[in-house]
Amino acid sequence: xxxxxxxxxxxxxxxxxxxxxxxxxxxxxxxxxxxxxxxxxxxxxxxxxxxxxxxxxxxxxxxxxxxxxxxxxxxxxxxxxxxxxxxxxxxxxxxxxxxxxxxxxxxxxxxxxxxxxxxxxxxxxxxxxxxxxxxxxxxxxxxxxxxxxxxxx
Numbered sequence: 001x002x003x004x005x006x007x008x009x010x011x012x013x014x015x016x017x018x019x020x021x022x023x024x025x026x027x028x029x030x031x032x033x034x035x036x037x038x039x040x041x042x043x044x045x046x047x048x049x050x051x052x053x054x055x056x057x058x059x060x061x062x063x064x065x066x067x068x069x070x071x072x073x074x075x076x077x078x079x080x081x082x083x084x085x086x087x088x089x090x091x092x093x094x095x096x097x098x099x100x101x102x103x104x105x106x107x108x109x110x111x112x113x114x115x116x117x118x119x120x121x122x123x124x125x126x127x128x129x130x131x132x133x134x135x136x137x138x139x140x141x142x143x144x145x146x147x148x149x150x151x152x153x
Contacts, residue, residue, distance in 0.1 A: 019047040
């Protein structure tokens with residue numbers, strides 16, 4: 001949410017040039033409802049005001065919608081339509097603005113994070129999530145094999 005707030009002026013400048021295009025993609029990705037789409041689309045306001053309304057709505061919907069929107073902006077067809085997004089995918093805080101995932105620098109910090117001792121007995125429980133189906137990605141085959149190998153080691 002903060003990523004969008006911090007980059008709102010930039011996003012307005014870039015996305016306002018073709019507000020209908022981005023609105024259609026946001027609706028298709030189900031980040032906004034059909035009703036929300038129609039309310040923004042049918043507004044007599046100019047393109048910039050439509051983008052202000054869209055960004056405010058996405059921010060209001062919370063972090064999950066904001067992350068979905070940032071991931072949408074990271075898609076190649078969106079970057080092809082709005083090339084300034086490609087040039088300005090700079091990190092804000094610990095998250096890449098358009099990718100919605102850690103930057104290379106942040107990933108190095110994670111890899112070099114604090115270590116903790118594993119010497120206490122018993123160590124406790126480990127909860128493993130075996131996700132194979134995703135909303136916006138292809139199914140991940142082989143997760144059952146991963147789960148079997150994890151449990152046998």
